[in-house]
Amino acid sequence: MSGFKLGGMTLGSVFKKPETTLYPFEQKVAPKGLRGHVAISPETCILCGICQKSCPCGAITVDKKARTWEIRRFSCVQCGACVRSCPKACLSMETAYTKPATGKSSHVVEVPDTKER
Amino acid sequence: MGKATVIPFGPQHPVLPEPLHLDLVVQDEKVVEAIPQIGFVHRGLEKLVETRDYNQFLYVCERICGICAAGHSIGYAETIERLMGVEVPKRAEYLRVIWHELSRVHSHLLWLGLAADAFGFESLFMHAWRLRERVLDIFEKTTGGRVILSVVKVGGVHRDIDDSQMKEIIYVLDGIMDDYRKIMNTLLTDYSVKNRTVGVGTLSHEEALALSMVGPFARASNVNYDVRSLGNGAYGDLSDFQPILDAQGDCYARVKVRCLEVLQSIEIIKELAAKMPAGDISVTVKGSPAEGAEVCNVLEQPRGECYYYARGNGSKNLERMRIRTPTSQNIAGMVSALKGCDLADVNMVILTIDPCISCTER
Ligand code: SF4
Ligand code: SF4
Numbered sequence: 352m353s354g355f356k357l358g359g360m361t362l363g364s365v366f367k368k369p370e371t372t373l374y375p376f377e378q379k380v381a382p383k384g385l386r387g388h389v390a391i392s393p394e395t396c397i398l399c400g401i402c403q404k405s406c407p408c409g410a411i412t413v414d415k416k417a418r419t420w421e422i423r424r425f426s427c428v429q430c431g432a433c434v435r436s437c438p439k440a441c442l443s444m445e446t447a448y449t450k451p452a453t454g455k456s457s458h459v460v461e462v463p464d465t466k467e468r
Numbered sequence: 469m470g471k472a473t474v475i476p477f478g479p480q481h482p483v484l485p486e487p488l489h490l491d492l493v494v495q496d497e498k499v500v501e502a503i504p505q506i507g508f509v510h511r512g513l514e515k516l517v518e519t520r521d522y523n524q525f526l527y528v529c530e531r532i533c534g535i536c537a538a539g540h541s542i543g544y545a546e547t548i549e550r551l552m553g554v555e556v557p558k559r560a561e562y563l564r565v566i567w568h569e570l571s572r573v574h575s576h577l578l579w580l581g582l583a584a585d586a587f588g589f590e591s592l593f594m595h596a597w598r599l600r601e602r603v604l605d606i607f608e609k610t611t612g613g614r615v616i617l618s619v620v621k622v623g624g625v626h627r628d629i630d631d632s633q634m635k636e637i638i639y640v641l642d643g644i645m646d647d648y649r650k651i652m653n654t655l656l657t658d659y660s661v662k663n664r665t666v667g668v669g670t671l672s673h674e675e676a677l678a679l680s681m682v683g684p685f686a687r688a689s690n691v692n693y694d695v696r697s698l699g700n701g702a703y704g705d706l707s708d709f710q711p712i713l714d715a716q717g718d719c720y721a722r723v724k725v726r727c728l729e730v731l732q733s734i735e736i737i738k739e740l741a742a743k744m745p746a747g748d749i750s751v752t753v754k755g756s757p758a759e760g761a762e763v764c765n766v767l768e769q770p771r772g773e774c775y776y777y778a779r780g781n782g783s784k785n786l787e788r789m790r791i792r793t794p795t796s797q798n799i800a801g802m803v804s805a806l807k808g809c810d811l812a813d814v815n816m817v818i819l820t821i822d823p824c825i826s827c828t829e830r
Pocket of ligand 1: 439
């Protein structure tokens with residue numbers, strides 16, 4: 352009997368706009384502030400290492416000597432703690448999700464030495 | 469009487485996405501005893517508190533369980549705030565409760581879908597999850613995450629909900645409410661659903677009290693206990709809060725209590741949205757919990773009372789963190805409710821208790 356009771360609603364769905372999107376032809380617009388991935392603008396980074404200390408997963412490594420900032424995307428849980436703690440505001444949370452990958456690679460960013468220039 | 473046989477249930481079972489193992493001692497298709505076993509997804513999160521500072525541990529705590537993520541982050545943050553004597557702004561308390569109640573709606577809708585699926589009621593499953601998706605979209609827009617919100621911090625919340633967003637939330641919730649009422653009435657009045665749930669897996673009021681059951685499971689056995697009625701945080705500002713109770717204690721009562729709680733949560737959100745005070749959403753928290761300071765806290769998760777205990781040691785790391793989750797309480801009642809039921813009803817009994825194994829094992 353229940354099939355008939357819900358029948359109106361189920362039948363109505365035939366005429367309504369679908370609830371799902373037809374991925375990949377149609378893509379959902381990411382809302383503002385969606386936590387997709389962490390991005391860095393290396394020009395302003397001072398390699399202070401605060402982001403590394405604040406990360407609960409140890410996903411970031413800052414190497415002062417080699418002047419690199421490294422993030423292991425597969426360890427990052429997109430909590431945003433690093434973004435909020437950076438004193439230079441050079442980290443940001445972008446809305447796009449990272450692409451699927453077959454290996455757990457890490458993303459290394461060279462930080463230019465602004466004093467030398 | 470036939471010979472007793474042991475039938476293993478789980479840890480992989482189509483009815484339950486989580487790894488719970490039961491040894492069912494069965495005699496003539498009747499369960500005479502159920503021996504539970506957990507420990508398949510233990511992650512040792514309570515130990516991790518020694519190597520993560522109290523701000524970082526919030527994100528760990530939030531990941532105890534996906535469905536209860538909002539509740540765990542709020543419960544943990546409240547515990548640390550009490551430990552350090554931090555006063556949270558009123559607006560932050562309201563926002564926390566709104567997100568928490570939304571997570572209750574999404575948790576109960578998820579459960580409703582799973583339960584309907586176990587009945588073989590596919591269309592209701594689809595409709596319940598369709599509605600749940602709208603709640604997840606609200607989370608996505610207001611917090612930046614669909615399941616793990618990461619929006620709570622020690623001392624308040626990270627993000628505000630402005631008036632236009634709040635109006636949109638209420639609009640979406642009204643839409644959900646219309647459809648949900650139809651689904652709920654269908655489920656609760658359906659002949660075959662009643663056939664499978666009424667009088668099945670009964671847990672009496674006395675048993676529920678003796679076994680210290682919590683949450684909708686206990687309330688279905690007429691135990692009048694809901695942490696929300698203690699009035700912590702913004703719950704204290706609700707004009708009237710009455711826990712939803714039922715006296716039958718069977719599977720049907722549990723289904724009914726959970727179904728009605730969704731409507732109650734939506735009402736709570738609407739009331740708080742209308743009363744929302746203006747002001748800051750967080751305060752800065754400096755320093756560390758004092759050595760030897762200890763505190764406990766309770767919070768009503770979708771599955772029942774969750775208990776938090778924390779002890780400081782003067783450093784940024786806590787000395788000890790203990791979380792007693794609702795399902796770890798409810799497993800005793802589940803075993804008791806399973807005794808004497810038919811083998812075919814086992815999955816119905818387990819599902820109506822809504823066990824959350826990742827919470828239990830932390
Ligand atoms: S990203 Fe920010 S926090 Fe991290 S090292 Fe650079 S300046 Fe410091
Ligand atoms: S978003 Fe969180 S997990 Fe990811 S790198 Fe930043 S602090 Fe670490």
